[in-house]
Amino acid sequence: xxxxxxxxxxxxxxxxxxxxxxxxxxxxxxxxxxxxxxxxxxxxxxxxxxxxxxxxxxxxxxxxxxxxxxxxxxxxxxxxxxxxxxxxxxxxxxxxxxxxxxxxxxxxxxxxxxxxxxxxxxxxxxxxxxxxxxxxxxxxxxxxxxxxxxxxxxxxxxxxxxxxxxxxxxxxxxxxxxxxxxxxxxxxxxxxxxxxxxxxxxxxxxxxxxxxxxxxxxxxxxxxxxxxxxxxxxxxxxxxxxxxxxxxxxxxxxxxxxxxxxxxxxxxx
Numbered sequence: 001x002x003x004x005x006x007x008x009x010x011x012x013x014x015x016x017x018x019x020x021x022x023x024x025x026x027x028x029x030x031x032x033x034x035x036x037x038x039x040x041x042x043x044x045x046x047x048x049x050x051x052x053x054x055x056x057x058x059x060x061x062x063x064x065x066x067x068x069x070x071x072x073x074x075x076x077x078x079x080x081x082x083x084x085x086x087x088x089x090x091x092x093x094x095x096x097x098x099x100x101x102x103x104x105x106x107x108x109x110x111x112x113x114x115x116x117x118x119x120x121x122x123x124x125x126x127x128x129x130x131x132x133x134x135x136x137x138x139x140x141x142x143x144x145x146x147x148x149x150x151x152x153x154x155x156x157x158x159x160x161x162x163x164x165x166x167x168x169x170x171x172x173x174x175x176x177x178x179x180x181x182x183x184x185x186x187x188x189x190x191x192x193x194x195x196x197x198x199x200x201x202x203x204x205x206x207x208x209x210x211x212x213x214x215x216x217x218x219x220x221x222x223x224x225x226x227x228x229x230x231x232x233x234x235x236x237x238x239x240x241x242x243x244x245x246x247x248x249x250x251x252x253x254x255x256x257x258x259x260x261x262x263x264x265x266x267x268x269x
Contacts, residue, residue, distance in 0.1 A: 002247055004142050006168070007036045008219040008240040010233045012205030013045050016061055018068040024239050029076040031241055035139060038082040039203035040149055040174035046207050046214075046239065047123050050085070053249065056222055059087045065082070066097065066104065074101045079139060083172045091125035096146055096172065098135060100184050107135035109148035112222045120150075131156050133164075137210070142167045143245065149173030152186060161194045162259055171200040192227030195253045199223075199243045204237060225252035 014020065028036060041047070043065040050058060062084055069080045080099040085092055086106065096107045110131055112120035134157060135146040145166045147157050152171060161169060169190075175183055183200075191198045200221050207214040221232040222242050231242050250251050253259060 002141070003245050004140050004168070004245050005032045005034050005241065005243050006222075007033045007242075008199055008201035008220045008222070008233070009036060009038050009042070010201060010204060010218050010236075010238050010240070011039065011042050012203060012216075012237070014042060014065070015045070016064060018065060021068070021072070025072050025076055025078070027239065028078065028241065033078060033241055035079045035081065035144075037170050037172060037199055038080070039201040040083040040172045042203050044081055044085040046205075047085075047092075047094075047120055048173070048207060048209065049122075055090060058085060058092075062086065066099070069097075069099045070104060071182070073099050077101055081170050081172070084150075088125065092123065094120060094124045094126055094148070096135065096148065098137065098146065105135070107146055107148075107248070109151065110134070111148070111151050111154060113150050114134055133160055136160075136164060136166065142244070144168045144170060146170045149175065152190070153223060158190060158194055161196055162262075165259075166194075166196055166219040168197045168199065169194075169196055169244065173200060173202045174216055175202050175219070176216050179219060180181060180219055184221070187223050188227045188229065191223040192224055193258065195225050195249060195258065196254070197222065197224060199240075204235070225249050 018158055073080055074257050082097050084095055084097045086095050094109045100103045108126055112124055112126055114121040137144055143166050149172055151157050187198050202218055202220050203216045204218050205216050218233055218235040220240055222230045231240055233240050
């Protein structure tokens with residue numbers, strides 16, 4: 001197929017309640033959506049809140065949302081890409097679930113934020129090992145790659161986009177503070193240089209600690225291979241639904257020849 005209808009849900013943390021999703025999923029189904037992307041820390045609470053929650057509650061939260069999305073995938077014939085926190089014994093694993101009508105698979109985020117004020121690397125028990133390919137799958141003729149939000153910053157993943165001729169990169173994030181412009185410009189540049197669409201879903205909501213307010217600002221967006229923002233949700237709870245075109249990807253690759261020029265030289269080595 002030459003087109004794919006995709007969606008990004010821009011929401012705050014749902015907690016244990018999935019009922020508010022019913023409206024969005026029915027709307028998406030009625031408009032022919034084939035894939036829905038969630039932001040980070042939407043199905044589970046923000047990682048700084050988890051330390052004060054019983055692990056049993058976090059596990060129940062995860063299981064409840066996975067079961068709901070599994071049933072919804074079957075009911076609406078939609079693929080869900082949803083960041084989720086898994087428990088391995090007493091250890092938290094930051095993951096992204098791909099839920100289809102037929103299967104569930106997980107991508108364990110490979111590079112986590114390591115900063116003093118935001119140290120996911122220390123909090124989670126994700127393995128530290130040589131980088132490997134992220135989750136890549138095909139849907140209706142489109143090759144799609146999933147990475148964690150922080151992984152956007154590392155060229156190794158974008159080399160895979162070029163090598164594998166990925167058409168669409170799915171980017172769930174939980175961006176905050178005043179990082180709007182930086183994220184917009186990086187995403188636009190990556191889409192242009194790697195000849196792909198990028199769909200970003202950024203969460204909403206607030207977290208307050210030591211009198212500092214962490215405001216998750218939305219800005220969920222679809223960026224075209226041209227590097228232009230095709231649609232953006234700004235800062236309100238909402239759902240983005242757009243159609244992406246295989247022809248636009250092919251035309252961008254033909255016009256700019258980035259991959260072609262590299263491959264000519266690879267054949268000479």
